[in-house]
Each structure stands twice: as C-alpha cells, then as structure tokens.
Amino acid sequence: MSVAALIIDDEVAIRQLLRVMLHDFGYMIYEAGTGQEGITMASALHPDVILLDIGLPDMKGTDVLQQIRQTSAVPIIMLTVHDDQHQKVLALDQGADDYVTKPFGEQELMARIRVALRHRQVMSAPTVVRVGDLVLDLVQHRVERTGTVIHLTPIEYELLRVLAINAGRVVTHTQLLREAWHEATYQNDGHYLRIYIGHLRKKIEADPTRPHYIITEPGVGYRLMEPDTEG
C-alpha cells in the first residue's frame, strides 16, 4: 500500500519538486496551495504524512498545524527557512514531528519523512535501539559501543533513552527536560541539559567536538542520528 503525503505550500515549483521527489519513493501525493485548503484536505483525505510550509500567505503555518492537530495525529514535517528558530520550536512544541530547513537536500527530507512515519507506525516503545555502533538496550538499561559497555549516570541514561526512542527526530530542549527529568522545569535549566549532553557525548562520541551520534540543532534541541532500519 502506497503512502499518501499531503503537501501544503503556496509555491507551485516547490510542490512540483516535492511531488517528483516523493513520487520516486512510491508516495501518493495530494497538494494544497493554501492553509485553509490544507486543513480541509487533511481532514478529508487522511494522509499518512503532511509536509507543511511554515510561511503560508493566507494563515500562519503554526495555526494550520494546530488546527490539523485538533483532529489528527498524522506526522507533520514543517518546511522552514533558516532564521526563525522560535517558529521552529513553537511548531515542534505544538505537535509538529520535525522540520527541514530551506534549502534542503533530498536525502535530508526523505530521512525526516521516514523517521516520522516509523514513529507513527511503531506504537509500542522499542526494546533495543541501534544507532551505528551504539546499541541501547532499553529493557536492561544497557548501552554498548562496538561491544563495550558504557557506564552512564541515571540522568545521562535518561537523556539518551529519550533521544533514542525519538531516534532520528529532533527533540526540543523543553521536551528533553520534561521527559528526562519527569518534572516541570524552568526554561533556564537549559544549561544543566547542556552540561549533561556534554558528559554524554564524552562517553559515547569518538570525537566530542565532531559529534556523530548526538547532533545539536542550534536554538532548537538535539537529535540522535537515525537508527539502522532493522533496529
């Protein structure tokens, strides 16, 4: 069964481009040129994934997102420009699954869609996550890299766990704080997060200045590299 994707973007050429890209991967394509149209089509056609431009002419991308989210849990990937971190964070906090920054490459976009789709399909949390050489056993609370056990503190483990169950997806600072600390935290506690991520990197990365596993999305959050498909 082919996957249905809804593209909501006011630029015809971008829609065309996305259609060509997605078509190659066997996706079925719906297109909407305005936010209003997009909302209607999302509720009528039940697409499997939505690509939503954040800068629509008729209404704010985040408003479209909110309206769709009221009725549907469909994976939504935002298309943004580089310099609006706040909008990205806002969209993610309002339930967007991920974002790609214009201009984006095909690989990047397809990876985002793939990850978002997988997270919707797998309802139960995974037991083992493999990311490159890193193996995270969520049942036994064990982390290994190339067969060597890595010892993590409880907070480091929690952080890695939250990143791992969202592997491939961006996790905002707020989400990480909420899910790893299990409590409401101030936004200012971001610097603790930064410190723990630093520690975690030193333990799992070969070169912490050029992280391979935990990637920083500046101003937004962190992303654990996309796991191997068989994981």
Added chain:
Amino acid sequence: MRKQRLVANMKPKWRVLPRHWLEWADLRTFHHTGSWRGYVMATGLVAMLTMGLWLGREALEPVNIGFLYLLPVLFSALRWGLWTALYTALLGVMAFDFFFVPPIFSYAVSDLRYIWAFAVFFVVGAVTATLTTSLQQQAEDARRRARVIASLYELSRRIAAGNNLQEVVAAVTHHVQETLGVAAWVVLPDGSGRFPGSLTAFLPPRESLNRGVLQWVYQHGEPVGFGQRHKPELLYLPLKTEDTIHGVMCLGEYGHGHQFTDDERQIIEAITGLAAVSVARVQYEEAARKADLMAESERLHAALLDSISHELKTPLTMIMGAVDHLVKERGGLPDDQRTLLMNVRSGVWRMNRVITNLLGMVRIESGMLRLNCQPCDASDLIGVVLRQLSEVLITHPVSVTIPDDVSPLWVDEILIEQALVNVLSNAAKYSADGSPIEIACQSTESAITIAVKDWGIGIVPGEEEKLFQKFYRSSSVQHISGTGLGLAICDGIVRAHGGRVVATRNQPTGTIMTIELPRVSEGEPLRERGRQDHERGRFDH
C-alpha cells in the same frame, strides 16, 4: 553707600524673582500707603463736609456732626485704602474739634466728655476703615481670582483642543498675547537639554531671547525677571511640574517697557502652571506614540525581512532539490555533467550563505539584531559549524583544541554560529587545498576566545582593521570572488555580544582570526540574565 545700593536696585538687570509672587504682592498691599491724590481728595472731602456742616450747624447736635465725619472715612477706605482712611479720620477729628467743639476755632476742649467722643470717633473710624479695606481687598481678591480662573478656563479649553506640542504651545502664547498684551514664547530644550531646542523654530522671532538665562532657568527652575527691582519687564519662567522642568516661558520684549503688575503676575503664574502640565501631557503622549510607531516599524521591518528571506530561499530550495534529484536519478550520468550539477549544488550553498550574510547585515545595520542569549558550549558551537561546513572543509584537515575547563558561553547560538561559519569558510577559501586549519578555544579570566588559524595567503600588513569594514576586500584577494560582507557581519555579531574580533598574521603565512567573547560566570548572574532574556523574549514575539 545706601544711595549706591538704591541706584543699583533701580538699574534694570536680571534678577531671580521671589518664588511666590502672591506673598510678595500681599506684602506690597500692606505697605502701599496710597497715592497723594487720595490724600488731597480726602482733605477736600473733609473740607467740603466741614463747610456743609458749618452752614447747618444750628440744626445739628455736635454728636451728630461727629457721626457725620465718619462718612469721608468710610469713603476714603473704600476708595484709597487703609492709610488714607486713617488720615481722613484724623483730619475729621481735628476739623470736628476745631469748628464744632466749644470753644470754637480752637483745639482747646472745655468739656472733657468730648475727649472720649474723639477717642471713640477715632477708634470707630479706624475700625471702619480697616474693615472696609479688608472687605474691599477680599472683593478685589475674588475679582482677581475670578479673572485668573476665567483666563485659565479659556486657556485650558484652547489647550485641550491642541493635539500636538506645537498647537499647545501656540495656544499658550496666543492666550498670553490676548489677555496680557505682551509677546510670549515657550522654549523647549532639545534632546540633550540644550537651549534653544528645535521647537522654537515655529515661534515668533526670538533673537531677543537670552540663551544663558534660558539655560539657567531651565536648570534651576527659578523664575527670573529683567528690569528694575519689583518692576520686571521680561519674565523667564520655568515650566515646572512636580519635579520635572519641561521648558521655559518667556514674556515681554526688550524696549517695550511693559512692567508686569502683581495682577498680571498672578495670572502668569497660573498660566505657567497649566502650560507646564499641558506640555508634559503632550510630551508624554508623543513619547508613547513614538514608542508605538517604533514598535510598529520594527514589526514591519521584521516581517519584511522574513518575507525577503522566504522569497530568496524558496528558489534556492527549488534548484537544490532539483539538482539533488537529478544527480540521484541519473546515476549513469557522464562525469562532466555530474560535475556541472555538483557545481550548481555548491553554487546554491554559496548563494545561500551570501543571502544569510546580506540579511544578517541588514539586521545589524538597522539595529534590529535581537540577541537571544543562551548558555552554550564552545565545543557544541564548533561542532555545529563544522557539520554545516563539512562540504567546504572537506579539502582541509581541521584540528580542534578545546580544554576541558572552558566555561560556557552566554551567546545567541545562531548568530555566533554564523560568525564562526564566516571566519571558517574564509580560512578555507583563502588557503590552498590540503593546508590545515586549526581551531583553538581558550578561556581567560574575563573572556573566552576562539581562534581560527590558517596557513593561507594571509593578510596584507595594515589591513588588520580594514578587513572588518563592510564591502572591504583586500587587494591580495581580488582574484577570489567574495562580497566583503562576511567579516563585517562577524564583527557586528561579536560586537553585539560585547566582544571583538581581532585579525593577526600567522607565521610564516596565513591568518589568525580571534573571536573574543566576554565571559559570564555560572550560577546566579546567569539565571538572572536568563530570566530577563526570557521576559524580553516574550515581548519580542
């Protein structure tokens, strides 16, 4: 000596006026001994009465005559004031005694009872005079107050109709001109508290205004007059509300010789108060309006930049996506076509960076750069930048040295990242393929530095400063394309963070670019700043 001082008092000159004129005016009324005309008239009155009474003396008892002498006292009190009335009473007693009290035509008194009568007469005269005078004073005060109030009411009505400073000031000066018949100016200081400010431009000629006095009045908040003592011809009055002085009101002109009376001064004082309040109101309103406008224009500016950014990046996205797709699709593409496509791809990336830099420059230049500071690690920043530039840096071995104890940076990640991207891509651009690049981070007591060292073509001596100028391109790099914006933006961003960028020459060749950012200690100050920033963030978005 005394005479000299008197002369000095009479000479017209600038004098600080008593703060409250009303008190001074009262004092003057008390000392006011009446005009000589009053005394002459009173004397005449008493003489006429005496003559009349003399003619009718047969029909009158001396006691009645005594009472009748109270009439001119009363009249004098009403007409010429206390002192004249007392004089009239004295005169009356004397005339009564001389003409009607036996022995007639002599001040001798045969019947001692008359002495009592005189005393009673005098007391009654004095009391009547005092009462009458004070009654009259009260009536006069009431009239004066009514005039002041009417004048103020009229002025406030006019001022209320004025929407801007210009109209309000015009209303005040016109009002003064109409009610007092003297020229008036309202002078407001310029932005830095200097006189005369720009607002005087629309007022009548002001060559005659004394700048030094204006400044003095504005600074000290005391009224100043020019002229003889107690007879000022020019008045410079501070427009004062509570504790703020908003400007100076000037009344009168040189050479016109109009001397301000007490009455006028009371009206002027009231007008000054009202004018001050009104000017303050309009100024606050204008400030609020300006702030609104500023916010609105900033919002528009931001929206415009967003839309330009969107417009420029959308076509790039199209090209980028199309090229990506073509490269992948046509796996068996001939090598030269593939190379061309890859060139298109790297061209798009370059253009993307140029656009980012141009928009960044606009933001910096328009003062719209809003720092969204967060604590972050140098290693994290460098990691992000290296990842972003992975394609550009593929031909250069990059080494990174970051000591473990480098304290966190308190910066806007996105902006510092842009600054670092510019410095690093320059290092790659202006050095031969395969030549290394070193990134070294260090923290000193007051700052954290990130130095990017290359062994490329380096900088020409003397250009270390010029490099950071907008659109400046060194003569040694004319053959390499570029906009001359990268380092200017880097400099702008780092400056906005309170730091600086320094270019030095590397030995034997190449450049060392050092970004120096002020250090922020962890703990309370960080949290404090964080909260402020958080709050500011709320207003910004």
